[in-house]
Amino acid sequence: MPRAVLGSAGRQRRAAGASITRLDRDRPLVEAARRDPSQFDALYRRYLAQVYSFAYYELGDHHEAEDATERTFLAALAGLDRFEERALPAEGPDASTFRIWLFRIARNAVANQRRHRRRHPADPIEVAEVIPAATNVEAAVVRRDEASAAWQAIDRLPADRRRAIILRFVDDMSTSEIASVLGRSEGAVRVLLHRALRAVGRELGVGQKTASDVAKSR
């Protein structure tokens, strides 16, 4: 018997008697992959960069991100029969519960990876690879430093806040999608994000005048 995959958020919807319609954006691809597992390749290509980005920002290391991504997709293919489509009309034509299901697997793979690794990476995330090359070297250096500081501030956040920030900013997920991935209510995710941004902002000193700004204003 297939298991429920959406956790508490899905259960709340069912309890509320919401009608479940089959309108998942990925439905044709999932059905094709169920009929013929080799068709899973289309789903893999569609979500590879998103899952990899999530793992990379969570783990801060390319090799570990590759391991987590690999496990996520292998597990998703092996467990595709467990996936239950749960998109609702209110979620619109872009809804994909497959994406949420996939990210729940990725979240667990990343959590396991973090638990299994014996030490934290010696170097912070290689932000240089994320930032496109700029013609102005000075601007590029400033931007790299800013990105590195931002990443370090995010890395120090509690796990749920950090994940919520990454899913919102890197993977462009809505609050409702993040709620399903993390198994929290939408309200709880909104508060998580708000508090996470405040914490990162305070750490980065956003809105505070730097010493050079003060000197200039005199």
Added chain:
Amino acid sequence: MTFLDRGADVDALRTDRYLDSLLSADRSAADAPADSGLDPLIRGVATRLRRHLAPVHPSFRFEERLASRLAEMAASMRLADAAGAEGAPVAAPGPVGLEPFEDLFGDDLATRARPLIIGGAITSAALSIAGAAYVAWRRTRTPRSRTRLD
């Protein structure tokens, strides 16, 4: 709900609406329209994170290697189906030393680990109390009392 809680919820909602408009705009957009009550700190840090948290793509080599691994696994699943072994577990081990796939489908690994720790602590405490009680009982059973019982 207290007045303070309601205030926090309203702030969180404002932040969420601002993020919706900021993140739906093009990545190169510097800012997006915001509610006048939005905390400037939130606005400042959100625009900064929007600039710096760009999606990353894995290397082409990794992408193709994993694609061929998935294709091999798909082929073995098809063979298993053809042989009538539907539902049989598919052997596709991940990196050595990590958990089996079954663990990746759980609701929340962190919350699953917690009851185990709490259960272990309670069992340990119960064993300690039982041990102490046994020692105390043994001490009350002096050789004389044992003789009397005999």
